[in-house]
Amino acid sequence: MQMYLEADVDISCLADRQITVLGYGSQGRAHALNLRDSGFNIVVGLRRNGVSWARADGDGLTVKVPNDAVKGAAVVVFLTPDMVHKTLYQSVIDDIDQGALLMFAHGFTIHYQQIEPRADLDVALIAPKGPGGLVRRQYKEGHGVPCLVAVNQDASGNALGVALAYAAGIGGARAGVIETTFAEETETDLFGEQAVLCGGTTELLVAGFETLVAAGYQPEVAYYEVMHELKLIVDLLHEGGLAKMHKFISDTAAWGDMVSGPRIINESSRAAMKTVLAEIRDGSFARNWIAECENGMPEFKRMMQADLDHPIEKVGADLRARMDWLEE
Secondary structure (H helix, E strand, C coil), X not given: CCEECHHHCCHHHHCCCEEEEECCCHHHHHHHHHHHHCCCEEEEECCCCCHHHHHHHHCCCEEECHHHHCCCEEEEEECCCHHHHHHHHHHHHHHCCCCCEEEECCCHHHHCCCCCCCCCCEEEEEEECCCHHHHHHHHHCCCCCXXXXXXXXXXXXXXXXXXXXXXXXXXXXXXXXXXXCHHHHHHHHXXXXXXXXXXXXXXXXXXXXXXXXXXXXXXXXXHHXXXXXXXXXXXXXXXXXXXXXXXXXXXXXXXXXXHHHHHHCCHHHHHHHHHHHHHHHCCHHHHHHHHHHHCCCHHHHHHHHHHHCCHXXXXXXXXXXXXXXXXX
């Protein structure tokens, strides 16, 4: 493992050079503001007069339409949704200077060849291991979110150095920047989302809720048990791994963990995980997702609505409405 910290980074390679951030969502806003506060020259590229335009302008940033925003930029950062990258790249590429660096926060677009960058351009990624809100909050508190760095195309011979300077600018080098590849970042990120963090977790929560309710328990009690209390366990795991979780849960809970957990996540589950990973690695997941987007996302919308209509959502909304501190 190669990890870079602030002491390993020379930020002077970006001194007085323009960094253009395309997009102003969760990651876009965090990156732009952190870089600005680190002393870099930031321009944000957005559709004129949209909600994001007003927000970026209100944050005191220079805002231009994408084609104008990329002109003169040493680094052009694609922080719009993955499925927009191809069209956005095609619309601005003629205005991007020779020798600039294309930066991404996730490798999907490059790894699955949605974009084939010009040969004169550097291509790199800085992938914070956390959402944009956390990237911004940690930076303001003097900390940082760990990042991954990868170089896909090094036309200048200095792509890694520039990418690390960028990582330092958003606070990532405070926590550590691990060197990887576009393939490794993309495939592990997609797997984590699908098998554990999002897909695996939400299916486990819903199955637990349904099992308790079907057995006659009150939906509100089931919600508290499988959804509400999850944060306690996740916080313990985040702060100190399995060791801290076992230290702070009861011995009864720990015994139940060890004797029942493997019955839920078993060899069948592991086989399914291997299938999910195989589909990510052979590109079939990406091809299916790209086709779904190009077709107007009918299945995405149907499945999303089914999630939102599930009884756990109705019960949860009613209970959370009584917890006014969650609004903070």
